[in-house]
Amino acid sequence: MSNRRSRQSSSAPRISDDQIIDLVTKLRQILPEIGQRRRSDKVSASKVLQETCNYIRNLNREVDNLSERLAQLLESVDEDSPQAAVIRSLLM
């Protein structure tokens, strides 16, 4: 592992500018809000990261809500209703 220490100051695994631009572009496409407001090319990386964190937290919250509703719906489905038929046809 000693050769890794000597490579610390080299440029090998450092993230290059192209990669940063590419990643930020991709994240901007995914994140719904930011992007159009900035005119300059210098993106605020911290802002993008912050928005990403918020977006992930929102998605987790969505998953929680949907799981709760799914749990209620699944237990209240009785055997002969059309919903049960739908489930059965999907699961076959």
Add this chain to the structure above:
Amino acid sequence: MASAYNPIYTDVPEKDVFALHFLQTLSNLRTQNSFSSPDNKTSDRVKKIKKAAYVSMARAAGGTNRLWSRSLLHQAAKRNNKNVRFLRRKRRVTWLMRRRSNRGDPIEDVAAERLRNLVPGGGGMETSKLMEETAHYIKCLSMQVKVMQCLVDGLSPK
């Protein structure tokens, strides 16, 4: 020597792959006796469904090919006390990677830390790898949310 520019792959599978995995996991849950018994508390059911959602998402997104999905499946298997064998990958030393990535902007690193806590398996990654995993994770999560929303819409009474 200029570092080679590696294009970042963040393609995710189609929605039906996610739907299929989720429905399969759900049907496995339902066939378990403990799931539909009346003395099972609702909160347990919710937790099981939530866990099923994350596990099926990890499987649909590529199983063990992605760092975040590996870490998710590993955590889930540990909670089940299952004996799962994963291929040992060469992992770099974490503190060394932290030192490398800490040379950037301090504000950026605080946000990167928060991101590391949110993305499964993020603790051991370099910042560039973390960004790549994050992008893929976000895409898969939003796909999973869409699938669950469709299921809920289809099941709720008109």
